[in-house]
Amino acid sequence: MxxxxxxxxxxxxxxxxxxxxxxxxxxxxxxxxxxxxxxxPEVTAAEVNNTVATEYCMPDYKTYESKDGWTVEYNSEVFEVEEGNDFVGFDYVGDCSGRCMVTVSVLTGMTQEEARDSLVAMWDGKVTTHEGPFSMDEKFAYWVCMESEVGEGLGLYDTAIVVEHNGKTLLFECVEYMGVDEEVDMMVSDELAMIIDSVEFN
Known part of the structure; x- marks a missing residue:
C-alpha cells in the first residue's frame, strides 16, 4: 500500500x-x-394544518331498569326494546345474518331446576348444561346452551341462563344467528355479549 x-x-x-x-x-x-x-419532509406544516380530523361518535348506550330488580346496558342505536307481561326483549335491528336478540322472562311458578329441565327437554338434541356464577353479582345460575344443527359457526345458537332473584325465577336468553359474514357476526356477538355482561341485580 x-x-x-x-x-x-x-x-x-x-x-x-x-x-x-x-x-x-x-x-x-x-x-x-x-x-x-x-x-x-414528506408532510409540510401547511398540509398538517389543512388535515381534516376524523370524528368518532361513541354508541348511545342506555340503561334499562326492570321492575323485577335488574338492569342492563344496551346500544340504543342497534337495539329496539320490546316489553310485555313478564317479558323484555332487546331486538337487534342492525345488519345481521338472522334474528338476534336478548330476552328476559319471569318464569312464574317454576324453580330454577324445573326451568333448566324444561329447556333441556324442549331443546332435545345438541344441548350442553353447566352451573356457574352469572353477572357481576356472581349469582348462582344454570346455563343451558343449544348448539346449531347446521354446523359449527353457522345457524341458530341459543344460550339460556336461569337465575333466582327476589323470589322469582328469571330466564336470560341470548339468541344469535350466525351466517357466512364473520365480520358482521362478530359485531353482533359483541353487542349481545355486552348486554349479558352488563346485567346487575338490586
Missing part, C-alpha cells in the same frame, strides 16, 4: 470517528443538531 493511500484511509477513519463522537455527544446531551442538504 502506498503512503498516499494510507494517509487517505486514516483521514477517512478519523472523520468517521469524529462524526460518531459528535453524534453520541449530541444524543447524550440533547444538544447536537444533525442536518443534511438532501432532506425534504
Amino acid at each position: 502506498s503512503f498516499e493511500k494510507f494517509v487517505k484511509g486514516m483521514m477517512s477513519l478519523s472523520l468517521v470517528t469524529i462524526i460518531g463522537m459528535l453524534l453520541y455527544t449530541g444524543i447524550a446531551n440533547d444538544t447536537a443538531e444533525v442536518t443534511t442538504g438532501h432532506y425534504a
Whole structure:
C-alpha cells in the first residue's frame, strides 16, 4: 500500500470517528443538531394544518331498569326494546345474518331446576348444561346452551341462563344467528355479549 493511500484511509477513519463522537455527544446531551442538504419532509406544516380530523361518535348506550330488580346496558342505536307481561326483549335491528336478540322472562311458578329441565327437554338434541356464577353479582345460575344443527359457526345458537332473584325465577336468553359474514357476526356477538355482561341485580 502506498503512503498516499494510507494517509487517505486514516483521514477517512478519523472523520468517521469524529462524526460518531459528535453524534453520541449530541444524543447524550440533547444538544447536537444533525442536518443534511438532501432532506425534504414528506408532510409540510401547511398540509398538517389543512388535515381534516376524523370524528368518532361513541354508541348511545342506555340503561334499562326492570321492575323485577335488574338492569342492563344496551346500544340504543342497534337495539329496539320490546316489553310485555313478564317479558323484555332487546331486538337487534342492525345488519345481521338472522334474528338476534336478548330476552328476559319471569318464569312464574317454576324453580330454577324445573326451568333448566324444561329447556333441556324442549331443546332435545345438541344441548350442553353447566352451573356457574352469572353477572357481576356472581349469582348462582344454570346455563343451558343449544348448539346449531347446521354446523359449527353457522345457524341458530341459543344460550339460556336461569337465575333466582327476589323470589322469582328469571330466564336470560341470548339468541344469535350466525351466517357466512364473520365480520358482521362478530359485531353482533359483541353487542349481545355486552348486554349479558352488563346485567346487575338490586
